Amino acid sequence: MSIEIAYQRIADQIPSNVALVAVSKTKPSALIEQVYALGQRDFGENKVQELCQKAEELSELDIRWHMIGHLQRNKVKYIAPFVYLIHGVDSFRLLQEIDKQGKRLNRVIDCLLQFHIATESTKFGLLLEEARMFLSSPEFSAFTHARVVGVMGMASFTSNQDQIKTEFKSLKDIFETLYQDYFNASETPFQIISMGMSGDFQLAIEQGSTMVRVGSSIFGSR
Ligand SMILES: *Cc1c(COP(=O)(O)O)cnc(C)c1O
Numbered sequence: 001m002s003i004e005i006a007y008q009r010i011a012d013q014i015p016s017n018v019a020l021v022a023v024s025k026t027k028p029s030a031l032i033e034q035v036y037a038l039g040q041r042d043f044g045e046n047k048v049q050e051l052c053q054k055a056e057e058l059s060e061l062d063i064r065w066h067m068i069g070h071l072q073r074n075k076v077k078y079i080a081p082f083v084y085l086i087h088g089v090d091s092f093r094l095l096q097e098i099d100k101q102g103k104r105l106n107r108v109i110d111c112l113l114q115f116h117i118a119t120e121s122t123k124f125g126l127l128l129e130e131a132r133m134f135l136s137s138p139e140f141s142a143f144t145h146a147r148v149v150g151v152m153g154m155a156s157f158t159s160n161q162d163q164i165k166t167e168f169k170s171l172k173d174i175f176e177t178l179y180q181d182y183f184n185a186s187e188t189p190f191q192i193i194s195m196g197m198s199g200d201f202q203l204a205i206e207q208g209s210t211m212v213r214v215g216s217s218i219f220g221s222r
């Protein structure tokens with residue numbers, strides 16, 4: 001199947017109120033250009049070095065770059081000048097560093113808090129209580145350049161659809177809880193639920209996803 005057809009097949013399954021992030025990790029910039037030419041603007045990468053390299057190669061294009069992988073604090077400075085959305089914020093100290101780099105650049109950087117929803121212990125993410133602790137802290141209120149705009153999560157790697165569904169539902173519940181308790185203002189930027197990948201994005205959309213991250217179903221297997 002051509003990449004054009006693969007992309008269109010996915011795009012056709014995504015309702016207009018759900019954003020599609022095309023995950024281009026490990027794939028060459030030439031393929032990104034092909035998908036860009038079909039109208040796609042949001043692309044996701046999971047490694048800082050690869051993200052920076054592709055952003056440079058494709059700097060003529062108005063791509064919105066998403067950092068979807070685990071991010072180390074000492075690497076925030078490399079992506080801070082251009083990144084559109086950081087999905088994997090899983091600690092207060094990381095958010096603190098993003099705020100610091102945003103201040104330095106005079107740029108507000110949008111972030112998602114990553115939650116641990118899978119039963120596997122290998123996946124990164126916060127627990128609800130950890131997030132509560134820092135969202136209610138005075139330090140968090142003082143942030144001016146790191147802006148929390150939603151949540152992100154990854155379901156377990158399993159074929160058990162009920163389990164995946166339950167995990168996605170738990171992220172939606174976390175979002176609702178945080179929305180009520182910390183972001184319940186008019187015009188709150190807290191709007192995004194980033195969940196769903198090639199194997200499970202339909203299920204994620206059913207459970208309230210507003211942003212899916214699809215890689216192999218568009219670009220082919222890695
Ligand atoms: C690789 C990756 C994806 C996309 O996975 P596919 O199964 O190829 O669609 C989504 N989210 C994250 C965090 C990833 O690392």
